[in-house]
Amino acid sequence: MAQFRSRATDEITDRLLVRFGCEILSVIPGRVSTEVDARLSFDASATVTRAERLIELYQAQGIHIDRVLIKVAATWEGIQAAAELEHKGIHTNLTLLFSFCQAVACGQAKVQLISPFVGRIYDWYKKSAGPAWVESDNTGAKDPGVKSVTQIFNYYKKMGIATEVMGASFRNIGQITALAGCDLLTISPELLAQLAANGAPLTSALDAQSAKTLDTQRVAYDEAGFRFALNEDAMGTEKLAEGIRAFCADAVKLDQLLLAA
Numbered sequence: 436m437a438q439f440r441s442r443a444t445d446e447i448t449d450r451l452l453v454r455f456g457c458e459i460l461s462v463i464p465g466r467v468s469t470e471v472d473a474r475l476s477f478d479a480s481a482t483v484t485r486a487e488r489l490i491e492l493y494q495a496q497g498i499h500i501d502r503v504l505i506k507v508a509a510t511w512e513g514i515q516a517a518a519e520l521e522h523k524g525i526h527t528n529l530t531l532l533f534s535f536c537q538a539v540a541c542g543q544a545k546v547q548l549i550s551p552f553v554g555r556i557y558d559w560y561k562k563s564a565g566p567a568w569v570e571s572d573n574t575g576a577k578d579p580g581v582k583s584v585t586q587i588f589n590y591y592k593k594m595g596i597a598t599e600v601m602g603a604s605f606r607n608i609g610q611i612t613a614l615a616g617c618d619l620l621t622i623s624p625e626l627l628a629q630l631a632a633n634g635a636p637l638t639s640a641l642d643a644q645s646a647k648t649l650d651t652q653r654v655a656y657d658e659a660g661f662r663f664a665l666n667e668d669a670m671g672t673e674k675l676a677e678g679i680r681a682f683c684a685d686a687v688k689l690d691q692l693l694l695a696a
Contacts, residue, residue: 444690445472449485451693453492460502468528469493470506473682482507482516490525504528504548508679509537511661518544528601531678533559534671536664538587539654542596550621551587552674553580553614554604559670574609576640581613585641588617592646594653608633616641 442450456467469489475481486505493503505520507513509529514537517527526547532538533556541549557580561568573579588600601619605611608629611622616639622630630637656664665671 444693445485446488447693448472448686448689449489450492453489453496456493456503457496457498460498466502466504468504468506470530470682472686473508473679474686476508476510476679477512479512479516479519482513483519486516486520486525486527487523500524501526506530508675508682509541509549510675510679511540511658514540514544514546517541517546521545521547531675531682533583533674534665534668535583535586535590536654536656536661536668537671537675538590540656540661542591542594542598543655546598548599548601548619549587550601550603551580551584552604552678553578553584553602553610554606555674555678556580556583556670557606557610559674563670575613578610578613580604581610584614584617588614588641588643589646589649590651590654592643593649593651612637613640615639616643 452469456469459467471482471485471489475485486507489505490500490503494500504526505517506528507517507530509532514529517529520527521544528548528550529537529541529546530550532541532549532551538549538551557573557578560573560579575581576585584600584602590596591598591600599618601621602611602614602617603621605620605622605626608626611620611626611630614620615637665675
């Protein structure tokens, strides 16, 4: 990266991210997600521009466009940026997704993949309940994070929405087994080891064909409707804002490291 030291910090950051992505792709057969700077979470145009640069950098390294997912926060602006990128053939992964309205809007935008955060939803409800929380009443299919992803999965399958659902941010193997059958799950090595040690048979808890028989009505959001629905969801609003702040803080730290190098 030394030859790019005189370039703008944002370009150096993107080149570094692509370098990491290429290293990952050299050892895995699938896709890698590369994130647009979270400080652009409320700027659709700037998000598109940065995403296009990331893809150009990957292509310059001989990486096919289908092996890269551009990771964008699921704000209204991020979702609109993703819709434009998908129209251009650039696939997206919408992250920091906590609310059903975010999932609906992502489906409308025909994004490639969403990453609902199971564990962070669970954390919020547990903290909110305080001493009233009863763990046994909030495990397996009754876990708030599991219920959220199940609702999204069933809605997508019922409505024929092609967007992939990838459950993420797990706290325990019970959450994972309760979402077996989901399109994708991203699981930490520690929890994978626990699953392997468990040895119990794993059966699908979610089923696309069964979801098609549910009595579910289609929902659609324009900007005003989306913002109101998200505002009505205290958990979704708080966790989205918290996640963006955390990602932005990390971006600032990376900038400082690059400037000091």
